[in-house]
Amino acid sequence: MMCRYIFPLWLVCNSIAIPAYAQDKPIRVGAKHFNEGYILSEMIALILEDGGYTVERKFNLGGTAVSFEALRTEAIDVYPEYTGTLAMEILKQDRSLTMGQIQEMLQEKFKLAISEPYGFNNTYALVMTKAMANKLQMNAISDLVNYPQLKAGISYEFLERNDGWKHLAAHYHLHQEPVGLEHGLAYQALREQTIHITDAYSTDGEIARYDLKVLDDDEHFFPEYKAVSFYRASLPAKAKSLLAKLTGTITDTAMQRMNAQALFNHKSHREIAQQFLIAAKLINNSPIDARNDWQVLQKAGVHIKLTLLALIAAIVVALPLGIYLYRYAWLAKAVLYITGILQTIPSIALLALMIPLAGIGMMPAVIALFLYALLPILRNTMIGLFTVDPMLKKVAVAMGMNTRNRLRYVEIPLAMPMILAGIRTAAVINIGTATLAAFIGAGGLGEYIVTGLALNNTSMILTGAMPAALLAIVFELVFEAIELIVIPKHLRQKIG
Structure with a gap:
């Protein structure tokens, strides 16, 4: 009788013990829940699929903490991340690190690795409407010291990050008391003037669309945020080689344009990613997936x-x-x-x-x-x-x-x-x-x-x-x- 239970259990344990990726084992691609994260994750997924891998999309993950924990616990195999986030939020460093240092520390602490940068730098920034900036003659973050009455609406993750509002405010001696907002809703609040300042990613499509002013980080608080593929060190060499195709291929302008297409042209993230990869000759010219009405x-x-x-x-x-x-x-x-x-x-x-x-x-x-x-x-x-x-x-x-x-x-x-x-x-x-x-x-x-x-x-x-x-x-x-x-x-x- 016991064999009926022990044998299936042995099969399960035996399958878990196999460390290598089987030929038909899917690679699980994660994505943070923001516009650019979806687009970059679709690029990763499409490149891997074009290279012959089966891909499982694990999108809509929470912020950095959830996505990193999913990667660390092997719930996903790869997702796009940023060097500044890796250095300050994941590795908990209070200084900028070189790519080599980030690679070394990730391997040593977590058995994780990163690719070379995609090319663009999506740094954090503070933005406000150009009308308000011109009226107050504001050009830099340090100018906010003179206007403590301005209302700040800050995304929840940015409020608590090591490279976020608390440390930024201490560095610049800012006295605004921010309220927490979902990142996408902050732009609407900015346009409706219920807030005057919000955090942004420098490649956000809303910046040009809504004619916003990016305040200069005149005291160089933010590190570089170069986008990279963040993956398990055990990822197959072929998969790593495929992901390396993205190295140096995306400019700041191109990324901002793709973000705007999702926001204002209502294109799907997969369609945007696929069109970019085909135009850059990184994948074959395959038909774009039709919308599933069901x-x-x-x-x-x-x-x-x-x-x-x-x-x-x-x-x-x-x-x-x-x-x-x-x-x-x-x-x-x-x-x-x-x-x-x-x-x-x-x-x-x-x-x-x-x-x-x-x-x-x-x-x-x-x-x-x-x-x-x-x-x-x-x-x-x-x-x-x-x-x-x-x-x-x-x-x-x-x-x-x-x-x-x-x-x-x-x-x-x-x-x-x-x-x-x-x-x-x-x-x-x-x-x-x-x-x-x-x-x-x-x-x-x-x-x-x-x-x-x-x-x-x-x-x-x-x-x-x-x-x-x-x-x-x-x-x-x-x-x-x-x-x-x-x-x-x-x-x-x-x-x-």
Whole structure:
């Protein structure tokens, strides 16, 4: 009998132990959730595919911390990164490093490597409208010292980075108190004058489009941010050679133009990358992928799968646990405190914490959603059982029912309206939270929302948000139907 379990386990362990890339093993390409990251990651993917590799795209990853953790834990194999970010954010250096130093430290500390630069320098910058800059006669970051009243809206990642706002403000002695904004939305706030300053990437397409002024980094705070391929050292030599094709091929102007095409011409990131690579003769002239009209339904299917897997797992765990705690009430408070603490962890933080444990993709997302679903199901199960009329419990005892029969025939049926309400609440919470699973490559409708935020594209955001809202309504209707079947009429009237 034991062989039935040991042999499959041996096969799994044996497959994990193979370090080399098999011929048909896909290379997993990651992408940070911003416009340029998508384009560069598509270039990496297309070059590898042109070279004969199968590629899995793990896009819409969170910022640097999530993407790097995914690479470090082997959840992805390569993604585009910047030398300044590598030096200051990943290697935690307070000075600029040469390419050789970065290579050496990455290999020594993480067994990771980088390619030669693509050619352009996408440095951080502070921008404001030219009208405001001309009015205040501002040309450089140091000029901000004279205008502490100006409102700054800064992207969340830039607020906390070693090369971000805190250290920049200390270096330049700035006194503005910034608010955190999603990078794509900051430009809209700038145009509407709800903020006066924001951080930018120097190759952002919005800079020219919105006629913005890039303030000169006159005290040279920012290091160079040369784009490179950041990959595992164990990547096949052929794959590294293919990625080297990008060396020195992209200028600052070309990158800014490609970013603008995605933002304002509404071209797909794959189409933009493919057209550039074909024009530069880096890949063969293959047809551009046609738009998949069924894509929304496919992503909705993934969204439903994430929600249901987590919900079913939570029911299987929380329902019997709630019944157990009802019988052993002295444990109840401690368990509820623990599940309550899980509920207070911010969704993005919990998803990021899952990466070292389960990598990226569907598994960590399901685990995180499962943890969020525990509290409402567990709490409602216990409350439903504890609030059953004591007189009815006494009647059941007087009728000679033992503990198990009382639970089965009296207490659980009477508690069922409350139990179903908890499951229903957990389902709706999971549908909303599952949109954030896109940040760790789990897919679903959140991909539209994340990409739409990066492009400041309201239509794309609604493409993800509206079906998610519709799914929540569908789940509500499904649970209403279940209540009609499961709950006796007199109890439905009582809770109605």
